[in-house]
Amino acid sequence: MPSGRDSERITAWKPRVPGIAEVFHAHFTRHAYPMHVHDTWTLLIVDEGAVRYDLERHEHGTPLGTVSLLPPHVPHNGQAATPEGFRKRVLYLDAAGDGPLGPSFIGAAADSPDLVDPLLRRRIGQLHGALAQPGDELEAEARLAFVGERLRERLRPALAESPERHKPVPDRRVAASLRELLDARVTEGVDLKEASGLVHAHPAHLVRSFGAAYGIAPHQYLMSRRVDRARGLLLGGQAPVEVAEACGFYDQAHLSRCFKRVVGVPPGRYARGGRRDVAVGRG
Missing domain, CATH: 2.60.120.10 (Jelly Rolls)
Incomplete structure (x- = not known):
């Protein structure tokens, strides 16, 4: 010690x-x-x-x-x-x-x-x-x-003691606007400050409204969209390091962490499993 x-x-x-x-x-x-x-x-x-x-x-x-x-x-x-x-x-x-x-x-x-x-x-x-x-x-x-x-x-x-403060205030317009923004920027992403300015909502209200409307946090939504894109590229034969860059991940380690969280296996194993399935299917 x-x-x-x-x-x-x-x-x-x-x-x-x-x-x-x-x-x-x-x-x-x-x-x-x-x-x-x-x-x-x-x-x-x-x-x-x-x-x-x-x-x-x-x-x-x-x-x-x-x-x-x-x-x-x-x-x-x-x-x-x-x-x-x-x-x-x-x-x-x-x-x-x-x-x-x-x-x-x-x-x-x-x-x-x-x-x-x-x-x-x-x-x-x-x-x-x-x-x-x-x-x-x-x-x-x-x-x-x-x-x-x-x-x-x-x-x-x-x-803090006001009961009105703790009542959820869902805002579907704000949530839908943020979703459109995230869908348009899956690869490049957007920071919360910019998103708040574009959607005209306070950051906390923005995040809370998105979660109330869709049952998922904005960062989880964006990462799941990126993982979906990564799956297609991996099955198409691209290497994980190339897929990480193409889909907007910080690096290959970031891709691996997010991919395993969503899919249950690392990207490399997923890609190998996909190729085996294709080979078996061809007889």
Whole structure:
């Protein structure tokens, strides 16, 4: 078992998802952050251990299950609250432009940065899962839209408590428009920001309406259309690496992951099985 500095590990990357400046995963045992600031929102969940930090001269903490939202330009520090250290996942969200939260939420977040909200935490975990898979950017955008929606609800308690807020509002026009757009761009795809602008609907409303109308998320619909195209090309004799590029997948690994999820077998095995069936049929 590694100890001390040897056990401190980080992974960081900038995803191709508007609104997210950086993804940061870390396991720290001894590192302590000095007072510092970010020009982004810091959305933090802790998977093991706990973190304690000072914000606005008040001490806060992140026991397991807590979501912490630290506003931009507000000084804070941080360190492990237990001898075993902590393992955390952080999203740095743009504070302007594509980000889900504007400056009007800074005061509320500074007053109450730690949120005990199982739904929000689950949505953040799902977002991290999508961000870890290259090619799943449309899914990540949709999940970010729902994370942003939930954060705004928590920072506006009156809105969150309103029973009207939780009633589904299906919008068939919005759903049909998005479906037409996805059908027209199966290979090249479309990001959620552009789709929202073209359909004239908020991203969360767009995704929710599509799911209510068709029983499938937009990213699942698009990937299933791509898998359908890939099946035909594979049975036509094209190599998986060529099929991945022709059908709009990020790479061959992305094709394999999506194909197996839908069809039940990897692309190569599917293609070989198809050729055997043809050979048998010819007698």
